[in-house]
Amino acid sequence: MAIYICKSLISLSLNNSSHLNKTRIPLLSLLFFSSSPKPPSPVADYLLDRHKFSPETASKVSSVVTYLKRPEETDSILSFLQESGFSDSHLELVIKRMPQVLSANLERTIKPIFKFFQDLGFSSTDVVKIVSSNPQILIRRVGNRLGPSILALKSVLGSNMHDVSRALKASGSAWLLRYDLAKNMIPNIEFLKSCSISSSQIAGYVYIYPTFFMRKPTRIREYVKRVDEMGFDRKSKMFLSAIRTISSMTKENWELKLELFKSMGFSEDDILSVFRRLPQVFAVSERKIKAITQFFLSTGKCDISFLVKNPNLLLLSVENRLKPRLRVMEVLEKRNLLLKKPSFTTVFQRSDKKFFEKYVLPYSDEVGELFVVNKASSTAEICA
Known part of the structure; x- marks a missing residue:
């Protein structure tokens, strides 16, 4: 041109x-x-020249924050975060996820948040990890859900703030602090306790599946009703797992999963038995369930009843565990190297390390090529 x-x-x-x-x-x-190239944003220049942020971060932030009213106040915010234990990578992460932090109020918002965490007994390392996983915390005031949410978690997990910190750091669960936990989580937990589910089991699920407890209380009651209708014993340790599994699936997907089991030869009683023994099997993909079932039936040594009694086998990998181990056992049996033939459950459920030590190491000349030993971690990985 x-x-x-x-x-x-x-x-x-x-x-x-x-x-x-x-x-x-x-x-x-x-x-x-x-x-002429597009002139750079003043905010991008500020981040690049004054604070040495990466071009990627500077570009992303400047597309959201077009100007800074008081750059000297932003300097104070960044300096405070650094003094509080934030590394350069932490700062980049926070600013990219929540550019509005650059314009937050240090004295009225950010400092009170840090003081609040410290007064509750959180370590500096904990605060850095929690804030980094959910920078929105830095633009909220302590009294606006943050404080009540922390106290609500404390009531659920116990008085030990280490447990609260663990919950907030687990799987990026710090987003919980954005919500009014007293609205959904607390009522749901109280209801589940009334269903004979122990506080310790509920606390364990809060660490792993926090979103489950944030569902509307009416939905949780609906899930419990469906599980009850399946004849599930409320005193079973699998009762909470059954409720969560049901909550993770639409009714349409549930029906599709039932049809899949039926198509492979499972009766309705078989399906319910599998669900009662190990509900999480129903969260496995249809392709995997089909592949594992076909694998065991193809051996000629197992039938549907075997899988019903051992549903945990439906969680294993065909390519990375089942097939390689079967090959090892076939070689050992063919050469009469086993004094006592182990059961299928023993063969497939042992950890890789224990399987290696029991069935590979003593017969390395015959089957050693089927395995690769990870010397750094002293564990054995099965070759597909």
Whole structure:
């Protein structure tokens, strides 16, 4: 474009100098704007030059925060975070996720949040990890859900703030602090306790599946009703797992999973038995369930009843565990190297390390090539 305009200017100068005088300004302006790069954002310059942020972070933040009213106050915010234990990588993470932190109020918002955590007994390392996983905390005031949410978690997990910290750091669960836990979580937990589920089991699930407890109380009651209708014993340790599994699936997906089991030869009683023994099997993909079932049936040594009694086998990997171990056992049996033939459950449920020590290491010449030993961690990995 620029070359074309230059040629046009030369041509005009040769043919009509008066015409050039009339067109010089707009043509030169077009040439300038066609070749000049987009001017950098002042915010990007500030982050790059003044605080040495990466170009990626500077670009992303400047697309959200177009200007800073008081750069000196932003300096104070960044300095405070650094003094509080935030590394350069932590700062980049926080600013990228929540650029508005640059314009937050240090004295009225950020400092009170840190003091609140410290007064509750959180370590500096804990605060850094919690805030990094959910930077929105830094633009909320302590009294606005943050304080009540922490206290609600404390009532659920016990008086030990270490447990609360663990819950907030687990799986990025610090987002819980954005919500009014007294609205959903606390009522749900109280209801589940009334269903004979222990506080310790509930606390364990809060660490792993916090979103489950944030569902509307009416939905939780619906899930419990469905599990009850399946004849589940409320005193079973699998009762809470059954409720959570049901909550993770739509009714349509549940019906599809039932049809899959039926198509492979499971009766309705078989399906219910599997669910009662190990509910999480129903969260496994249809393709995996089908592959594992077909694998065991193809051996000619197992039937459906075997899988019903050992549903945990439906959680294993066909390629990484079942097939390689079966090959090892076939070699050992063929060469009469086993004094006592182990059961299928023993063969497939042992950890990789124990399986290696029991069935591979003593017979390394015969089956050693089927395994690779990870010397750094002293564990054995099965070759597919």
